[in-house]
Amino acid sequence: MTRDRKYDVRLDKSNNRLYIVLSEFLGDEDLEEIGRAVVGETKKLSTGFDMICDITDLRPISLMATNELKRAFIFAKNQGACRLILVADAPSMACVQFQNVLEDLGVQAEVVDTPEEAQRIVDTPSSPAG
Numbered sequence: 001m002t003r004d005r006k007y008d009v010r011l012d013k014s015n016n017r018l019y020i021v022l023s024e025f026l027g028d029e030d031l032e033e034i035g036r037a038v039v040g041e042t043k044k045l046s047t048g049f050d051m052i053c054d055i056t057d058l059r060p061i062s063l064m065a066t067n068e069l070k071r072a073f074i075f076a077k078n079q080g081a082c083r084l085i086l087v088a089d090a091p092s093m094a095c096v097q098f099q100n101v102l103e104d105l106g107v108q109a110e111v112v113d114t115p116e117e118a119q120r121i122v123d124t125p126s127s128p129a130g
Contacts, residue, residue, distance in 0.1 A: 023057035031065035047080030
């Protein structure tokens with residue numbers, strides 16, 4: 001992620017993973033762009049892919065932006081996402097927002113404190129989640 005970008009969406013095709021980093025304040029247009037990037041990248045992955053989403057530095061987002069997030073995660077779920085690991089400060093408002101979005105979609109995410117911990121989790125075999 002470059003200094004002037006508040007987000008990064010990248011894929012690791014060899015490990016069948018999608019990495020998302022969101023930081024600072026993201027407006028509705030930012031989330032629309034992020035949603036398009038998530039959709040585009042998940043199309044390149046095989047069923048059973050894992051997602052790591054780092055929102056440690058993210059500020060709360062608007063209701064409209066939350067809806068964009070829902071669309072992106074619905075698409076990822078329908079494309080065969082297996083696990084979602086959320087890197088966050090658990091009591092933060094952004095973390096609560098993400099967990100509410102995921103709960104609405106019937107998706108369970110494991111919340112961890114560091115990207116390294118998230119990486120360890122996805123490096124271990126799993127069974128598909130709902």
